[in-house]
Amino acid sequence: MAKKRMIQAINEALDGEMQRDHKLILFGEDVEISLFGDTKGLVDKYGTDRIRNTPISETVMSGMAVGAAAAGFNVICHMMFGNFMYTGFDSIANQASKLRYMTAGQISLPIVYMSVFGGGRSAAAQHSDAMHPMFMNLGGIKVVTPSSPMDAAGLLRASIRDPNPVVYLQAAGRGGELGEVPDEEFVIELGKAARLRNGEDLTIVAIGAMVRPALRSVDFHATKGVGIELIDPRTLVPLDKEMIFKSVRKTGRLIIVDEARDTCSAASHIASLCAEECFSALKAPIKRVTVNDIAIPYSPPLEKNVLPNEERINNAVSEVLEFV
Amino acid sequence: MADTNFSNEQMLKLYESMLRIRKVEEQLAKDSKEGNIPGAVHLYIGQEAVAVGVCSQLSDKDWIASTHRGHGHFLAKGGETRLLMAEVYGRDTGICRGRGGSMHVADFSKGIIGANGIVGGGISITTGAGLASKLANDGSVAVVFFGDGAANQGVLAEALNISTLWQLPVIFICENNGFSEFSPTNTVTAGNIVDRAKPYGTACETVDGNDVIAVWQCAERAKLRALRGDGPTLIEAHTYRQRGHVEAEATFLSKKYRDSQEIENWVSKDPITLFEKRIVDAGQAKIEDLQIITKAIEVEVNEAIEFAEKSPYPDSGGNEQQYMFT
Structure with missing residues (x-):
């Protein structure tokens, strides 16, 4: 065990998963420079085929995740702030959460939509929502809300390895919080409180x-x-x-x-x-x-x-x- | 009409593919009227040359996504008639086991990501499939069919930007059939749709969407461009929706939104009739050849109806959640 900041635990989990799974790709706004630090350094290691900045185009991004996943890739779609998921909500609500059911299980959609969520930082109304209930109501999306560095890493690994669409919401502004994180690679099963x-x-x-x-x-x-x-x-x-x-x-x-x-x-x-x-x-x-x-x-x-x-x-x- | 040096056999194949869509949909129009199918159907009659011209360029490894008017794309890409019919009938033997219905026919084993109930819904998905094609470097392309109505969704602008920037092997096919649901296109659309490619530097072409050979050639150019690594193409195919937005619309619409003369003008340019004349006049097919094909398709459609009617409705077996998650 070592004490780590939440954002560092997430960054290490992402790094490990990128190394482990060559079909894993991550795209989103400013992920190469990494606004929050979660994707820091990854582009240097894995290149722009796998870690790539997108235009500020949430509508197309959330749907691209569906298409790339349907075509065989494991996709992390980084949406930055949770409020921006509203902008990209169509493909999450109408496609990602329903396509497996509507096609009678012809495909799985291994997608993680990740962002920060919640308030407390004077970020005002359009950067502070906690929008997890909207995703809970869709039925076909798993919703993950870690509260500690250890859970953040273990649940992120589980989310990435899950064959279903997952919305992974990290508490905004808490990336610096410290907590004990095991040294070895560990996974926390989704659905266990x-x-x-x-x-x-x-x-x-x-x-x-x-x-x-x-x-x-x-x-x-x-x-x-x-x-x-x-x-x-x-x-x-x-x-x-x-x-x-x-x-x-x-x-x-x-x-x-x-x-x-x-x-x-x-x-x-x-x-x-x-x-x-x-x-x-x-x-x-x-x-x-x-x-x-x-x-x-x-x-x-x-x-x-x-x-x-x-x-x-x-x-x-x-x-x-x-x-x- | 575009010139070609296609073999007689190739010509008959294009004819057969277009006629299959026509016959299936004429049957569905009848079924809808008689109340044999549970939901709404949006028919593709009059637009067959677009789906067939494009899909004749594609194989199972290529991806397509389409629209609420998607039966034609499904069949042209190799989806089976009886699996489509059973799906529209809401049966357990349908391609999606009755979970999707008419607007959601999909067969991933044939690269058919699916029809879509959201206007423009396939645009972003196909852009993502194109990203997968590029990363997998497997020689596949991703094609999205959408209408003139969908061209007014903001997602098209986002998709043209990112797919051109990333040089993705994507073909955007806008089937301009004259109507955004119940609104004539010119009442809701500014400028020419094809011109929307220009500010992004995206390759673009217009094509006569009722000329299957012209569509075929246009799609071939777009595919070669995509495979060369030169990125996407926006194609605007001009065609006409001979039927309403949705079957049974006459029962709830209080007002006509087009005149019958307009319909007649376009019916005289029907893509299948034109093609029949063309191949017979050129000596590439005899009337008897076409009759044999017609007969075979009629048998296929009748068998598909029988298959659908005899198939059971789905039973969740107490597990309604089946297929929600893996």
Whole structure:
């Protein structure tokens, strides 16, 4: 084990996969110079046939990934900011997520659409969305939201090796976060959540960048004798429902922390699943800590007010525990 | 008409391929009217020379993607009549086991990436397939058929830019059939579609889309250009949609959007009739040869209908998710 920054863990995973799989290609905007550092140095090693800058043309890029994958390549389509996936959404929603089904399994589409997502950096509304619920709703796309350097690398390897289309969303601005990463090559299976803390009193499910503030809240409450179980689903499609249900049946209380806007958020989906499956075990209403249905603001105090944070999680914990 | 030194056999093959599309679609028009098929069908009647002229240049390793009006491309590229028919009938024996239907016929074993329900949807996919062809360096090309309506989608501009920049072996075939769904092309389209290639420095040509030989030759030039490494070509083929946008449109349209004289003018330039006359006049085929081919295709279509009708509907067997993920 060594401590590594998230972006370094991703970069090493990409490098390893490029070396391992000669049919793997990566294209996207400014991937040769690498804005975030995730694709840094790769073009020098693998050349422009395999690592290539595209024009700023998300509409054609997302569809090219489908065509190149259908024709036998493994493709990483780097979309930079998650909001730009809206621009390229047509081929993701209408082609990538449906082509295998519509052709009765004639083909597989090994594509990874990767980008950063989420707010907290005064990047304003068009660079700060957490758009994972839109992809979850498509049905034919896997959705991966790593929260630590280790998960970022292990889930990226699994995403690349998966024969299906995957949207891989890395929390924006968290590339510098440090974490332990195993020295050997490891893969984290998609669809397996991580239980980050054990507890008996309450379950918190936190997604992507929300795991950090949730972890601080959980550890704070532990010092006060409140046992909170913290689960990071790691992938939203497929979703490790069993781990979540098991925990909720044990604790009887559930908070979901999600950086998506509230309406039809991943939190809403998980809440409804648990309401259906764990109803008799619930001791309090399920609480969602999400983003209000507004555009993410630019000015720091406004943005801070909108995003879930430790304080809002603490308030939710009090509310749920005090419910009688 | 374009000159050629094709053999009699080659000419008859082109004729057979065009006639197969025509007969299949005449059957589908009848089926649609009689309520034998579950969904909408968009017929290619009048445009057969484009699909046949282009696909005669291609083999299974070459890729094509097409449109909601895609039966013709499927058949011209070697897709089987009965697998198409069973698919449109929504049966388990269809090429996509009833999951796709008329607008989504695809056969990857023959390089048919598929028809597409999104206008312009095949443009980006084919650009990606062309990238794969270039990287694999296997002598294949990628061809996208799209209509004049799709030419107004922004993705065409993006695709012309990147495919020219990267010199991808892609052929863009715009079939200008006079209509964007229910709107005459000139009411929704500025300038000439073929000219949209020029600012990118993309090679481009216009061709008479009702002359199968001219299309054949034009596609050959584009293919050679692609294989030489000289990049993509945009071809605008002028043709005419003899049927409506969708069969059964008369039942819901309150107003006519074209006059019958216009249809008659184009029917007099029907690509199959023209070609028949041409090869008979040139002594390359006898009327009897054409009758034999016609008879054989009628048998093929009848057998395909029987096959489709006798085939079961798909049953997910309790696994609705089958084919969503590998």
